[in-house]
Amino acid sequence: MKRKMSALLLLVSMCLSLTSSALAANDISTTKLDVTNGRFVSMEAAPAQAALNTFFETRNYASGEVLSIPNADGLSAISDEVADDISARTLSLKEFWADEDVEIVSTSVTGHVLSAVQNTKDASIDAIAYEWTWVDYIDSNCGIVDRMGFGTLHDMTLATAEDGAYSIVRDSYNEADISGHVSKDYNAEAFELATAGIDTTDIYMSEVAKEEGLLKSEAYSVAAVAATETKMPAPLECIKYADEWVEHDIYSTPSAVPKYNPVFSYHASNDCCNFVSQCVYTGGFEMDRKNGWYHDMNSTTSHGAAWGSVSAFRSYWMTTRGFQEVTATDTSVLPGNPVYWIKELDHKNDPNYSGNHIAICVGYNAAGNPIINGHTRNVYHEKLNTSAYKRTLKLNQSNPFIVAPKAATAVQIPGLNNLYLQAGKAEFFKFTAPSNGYFTVYTSGSTDTYGYLYEGQSAAGSAGTIYLKEISHNGDAWGGINCRFGGNLTANKTYYIMICGEEATSSGSYNLMLQAG
Numbered sequence: 001m002k003r004k005m006s007a008l009l010l011l012v013s014m015c016l017s018l019t020s021s022a023l024a025a026n027d028i029s030t031t032k033l034d035v036t037n038g039r040f041v042s043m044e045a046a047p048a049q050a051a052l053n054t055f056f057e058t059r060n061y062a063s064g065e066v067l068s069i070p071n072a073d074g075l076s077a078i079s080d081e082v083a084d085d086i087s088a089r090t091l092s093l094k095e096f097w098a099d100e101d102v103e104i105v106s107t108s109v110t111g112h113v114l115s116a117v118q119n120t121k122d123a124s125i126d127a128i129a130y131e132w133t134w135v136d137y138i139d140s141n142c143g144i145v146d147r148m149g150f151g152t153l154h155d156m157t158l159a160t161a162e163d164g165a166y167s168i169v170r171d172s173y174n175e176a177d178i179s180g181h182v183s184k185d186y187n188a189e190a191f192e193l194a195t196a197g198i199d200t201t202d203i204y205m206s207e208v209a210k211e212e213g214l215l216k217s218e219a220y221s222v223a224a225v226a227a228t229e230t231k232m233p234a235p236l237e238c239i240k241y242a243d244e245w246v247e248h249d250i251y252s253t254p255s256a257v258p259k260y261n262p263v264f265s266y267h268a269s270n271d272c273c274n275f276v277s278q279c280v281y282t283g284g285f286e287m288d289r290k291n292g293w294y295h296d297m298n299s300t301t302s303h304g305a306a307w308g309s310v311s312a313f314r315s316y317w318m319t320t321r322g323f324q325e326v327t328a329t330d331t332s333v334l335p336g337n338p339v340y341w342i343k344e345l346d347h348k349n350d351p352n353y354s355g356n357h358i359a360i361c362v363g364y365n366a367a368g369n370p371i372i373n374g375h376t377r378n379v380y381h382e383k384l385n386t387s388a389y390k391r392t393l394k395l396n397q398s399n400p401f402i403v404a405p406k407a408a409t410a411v412q413i414p415g416l417n418n419l420y421l422q423a424g425k426a427e428f429f430k431f432t433a434p435s436n437g438y439f440t441v442y443t444s445g446s447t448d449t450y451g452y453l454y455e456g457q458s459a460a461g462s463a464g465t466i467y468l469k470e471i472s473h474n475g476d477a478w479g480g481i482n483c484r485f486g487g488n489l490t491a492n493k494t495y496y497i498m499i500c501g502e503e504a505t506s507s508g509s510y511n512l513m514l515q516a517g
Contacts, residue, residue: 030117033125038112048125048158049113051077051166056111056131058083061090061104079169081184089181093135096180100385101140108134111154114198125158125166128198132247132378139383144366144406147469150178151247151378155194176352177377177388188354197268230322232396234504235336236426238283239400240450240473242362245278246373248380248469260375265301267308275375276338276360277307280395283336284504291320310340310356317393328392330384333361333370336396339389346390359389366406381469400500402427408496415513419499421447423507426500431514433489440515441497442477442484447508450475451483454496471495475502482510 034041040049054077078086094104109131116127131152136145157170172185172194232238247259260266260275267274277295281287287294292304293316301308306316317323326332328339340358347353359374361384370384408428409416421427433439443449455469477484481502489495501507 029120031120033116033118035113035116040113047164048166051158051168052111054078055168056109059086059109061107077167079167082168082171085171085183089179092181093179102383103138105136105138105145123160127156127158128195129154129156139365139367139369142367146365148382149380150382153195155191174352182352195269232336233284235283235396235400236424236500237504238279238336239362241282242279242360242373243470246380247378263297264295267301271375272358273310273313274308276358279360291316310358311342324394325391326394328386328389330369333384333392334396334399335361335363337361337392337394339372339384339392341388341390363401400425405496411512411514413514415511417511419510419512421501421507421510423501424504426498429497429512430494431497432494433491435491438486438517439489440486440517442513443482443510444513445510447510448481448502448506449483449510450500450502451485452498453485453487
């Protein structure tokens with residue numbers, strides 16, 4: 001009995017010891033680090049911020065050479081493995097788009113920290129960072145450089161050295177659909193767990209946007225048509241919305257640049273179909289609560305299945321509304337039409353495609369090929385990649401653009417008179433600024449117009465670039481029907497102007513005027 005009691009006491013002691021050890025092992029306490037406008041706030045985290053800055057700088061591409069840049073103390077801010085991954089990503093980006101007949105000219109990268117925690121034992125940091133990549137490219141040997149942009153979430157680990165400097169030793173991300181690259185550190189399950197609930201609206205939302213978004217949504221609901229409509233009534237309205245409520249960049253004061261409409265809320269890590277549904281709704285289709293294509297529009301995520309699920313959206317428009325699905329090609333995809341893939345049908349055996357995804361066509365690049373915008377994988381004017389996006393729905397059945405940007409009409413100060421705007425169409429013009437300074441573009445006449453000013457940029461060895469990166473836009477200036485907008489322009493640089501109707505039915509004669517100041 002005494003021996004059994006001793007054994008029992010020994011067992012209890014061992015259990016307590018193991019429990020204590022387990023608690024100690026699990027007691028890797030972490031501290032959440034303060035982040036403001038995408039950067040660490042405290043001075044103590046400055047070395048980690050320096051490492052991240054170096055990381056994003058290193059991911060830029062111009063000449064094709066990618067180096068691990070040492071910090072001031074001679075210690076690499078990027079581990080050899082991460083540096084190798086950056087080189088592999090650059091090569092993959094070039095090869096991925098070469099298969100689409102696209103030459104990558106250069107990339108420009110910026111990054112923001114979304115959240116981070118620090119291990120109090122070894123001071124290592126686990127961070128979720130958001131990267132925006134601008135890609136300058138030439139499509140189909142057209143001789144003109146275009147620009148597209150896309151966002152990437154990173155799950156990263158930064159390790160510290162004895163001198164307090166940091167090095168990025170782990171970087172998990174998936175760009176299979178946009179650069180063809182998946183980092184060696186990427187694990188789908190772990191990545192989804194680490195980034196669950198990450199809400200990039202922290203970067204882009206503001207209270208001002210809520211009022212603006214609500215006013216626009218109310219206007220759209222008035223313009224909506226019967227559910228029996230057999231084609232998109234107002235594709236230009238759809239495109240204007242898609243270009244406005246999508247990310248264009250990462251800004252130094254992010255909270256002032258909202259890129260998601262708060263009225264429809266934002267579905268963290270799963271906003272692609274919500275965004276496309278908003279665009280299609282703006283194009284004039286009425287919501288259909290009975291069959292699940294609706295949103296309550298009260299700044300919540302309350303909506304029907306067909307509004308927020310790609311497979312349900314596809315089924316609704318094909319089965320309930322009778323629209324045709326066709327293979328996505330450069331000729332079959334028109335502005336205003338959704339493009340998407342269905343995992344089980346299009347990428348079933350590819351582990352890098354974890355689910356369904358959808359975006360929307362918003363126009364054409366300089367070579368005349370479709371460009372798309374989207375959420376979740378935030379993309380702005382991405383050239384349509386038909387190896388990823390296999391399908392399109394023919395919601396819009398006509399091209400709303402009268403002329404492609406590459407055929408834009410040249411205009412000089414003071415402008416052009418006696419132009420005619422067709423209902424539901426848009427026209428492009430190009431203007432080369434004669435000097436540095438602010439220039440105003442406006443229309444006159446009895447036609448209700450809406451206008452955009454886009455950035456262009458000269459490039460060595462090409463005929464110029466068409467970025468279609470919005471500078472400003474306007475509809476009814478000073479309460480009237482004519483538009484008036486402008487921006488600070490650079491001498492000898494080419495800019496693009498798009499004029500369309502304020503309403504889908506707006507048409508008639510107008511004058512396009514330009515002036516300095």
